[in-house]
Amino acid sequence: MAATLRQFEYLVTVVDTGSFTRAAELLHVTQPALSHQVRALEKAVGGPLLERLPRAVRLTPMGRAVLPHARAALADAERLRAAARQAAGLAGGELELATVYSVSLGILPPVLRAWRAAHPGVRIRLREFAHAEELRAAMAAGQADVAVGTPPGEWEGPIRELGVEEFLLVLPAGEAGETGEAGEATPDVRVPLADLAGRDWVHYAPGNGLADLLDAACAEAGFRPRVAVRTEQTAAAPLLAAAGLGPALVPANIVPAGFDGLVRRPEPPVRRPLVAYTRTRPDALTAAFVELLSRRACLLPEHVAGLLSPDGAS
The missing domain is CATH 3.40.190.10 (Periplasmic binding protein-like II)
Known part of the structure; x- marks a missing residue:
């Protein structure tokens, strides 16, 4: 017996909701009907896909192997339907x-x-x-x-x-620059990262890819950045830096128009x-x-x- 798209949809929905009860409600089917289709899928693939716990479900090793293919099959079917409609x-x-x-x-x-x-x-x-x-x-x-x-x-x-995406340093306005005879800051569009080794940084939350990028750039400059604050919202980093919490390394294209912080290129350049x-x-x-x-x-x-x-x- 071959697996069906409906069985794949039921499996994916159970995994995404974490519950047979919630999945049945979302799919507008009875829970016994849902359980029957999942068991039929398990029979078709030759082994258990879900471990039924008292208050949750968990994928078995076979389930973890099957799930990506189930998602891909559903996505391909949706694209087929969309192409036909179009x-x-x-x-x-x-x-x-x-x-x-x-x-x-x-x-x-x-x-x-x-x-x-x-x-x-x-x-x-x-x-x-x-x-x-x-x-x-x-x-x-x-x-x-x-x-x-x-x-x-x-x-x-x-x-x-x-x-190639360029990354820039954001600092509070007026913080960096060389002072001329009139006492005004002379813009210097490059700031050596090593010069910021002693600073506390606006960092990114663990798991954010930009956290890895900042750590790698600072390591190349010979130091590990101290953390003033970690943000889960990438867009908050330049604002927090401009507010004085510390320097931030941000993608150039997220700096908002009308931004009043100091924006400089790091040396060496940071790009991806x-x-x-x-x-x-x-x-x-x-x-x-x-x-x-x-x-x-x-x-x-x-x-x-x-x-x-x-x-x-x-």
């Missing part, structure tokens, strides 16, 4: 996009605005992850059509290079490549989005470039 002129379909938090804050909003203007009938489902490894795992499990982030290791699918990647050759909808992304992704916005200029406001 060909029939019934709908524009849906694009499932996955990325890391910092990219969703800085690079994606203008790209999605342009996409929406060009394809108003296409729905976007955005999934955000704290770390590039989580993003890669979700993409491999079939949770999205395209991922935008750093290059995934040992990836067999297509990869499209988008460019960004790519868009898919599991297989992208369909027409996904390919169109990747093409637009490659043309419209702005890695150093004009207002940030102005802050870095010796003639700029900072």
Whole structure:
């Protein structure tokens, strides 16, 4: 007996809700019917997939192996349905996009605005992850059509290079700079990271990929950053730094317009490549989005470039 898409949907829903009762409510089926279909799936694959605990369920080793394939099968089926609807002129379909938090804050909003203007009938489902490894795992499990982030290791699918993302230092206004004869600060757009070794930093929460990046950049400069505060929200880092809690290392594209903190380039530079990647050759909808992304992704916005200029406001 072969497994069915309905059985895959039931398994995924039980895992995502953590409960047969909640899954049955969400799927609008009775709990006995749900349990029967899960047992049928277990019979089809040749072993138990879920361990039924008193107040929860847990995947068995076989369940952990089967789950990514179940998610991928459901995603493929949804794409098939969307393509059929689109060909029939019934709908524009849906694009499932996955990325890391910092990219969703800085690079994606203008790209999605342009996409929406060009394809108003296409729905976007955005999934955000704290770390590039989580993003890669979700993409491999079939949770999205395209991922935008750093290059995934040992990836067999297509990869499209988008460019190199630059990271900048944020400090309170007036803190850095050389003082001229008139007592005014002379802008210096580069600050050696080693000069900030004794400072307390605005850091990122454990599990956030930017926490690893900051630690690696400081280690290269010969020190380990002391922590003044850790934030789970990437967008909060430049604001906390500008408020005087300590220096922050942030992606250039998340610095907001009208920002009143001091923005400087670190020395040595801190950069990371960004790519868009898919599991297989992208369909027409996904390919169109990747093409637009490659043309419209702005890695150093004009207002940030102005802050870095010796003639700029900072």
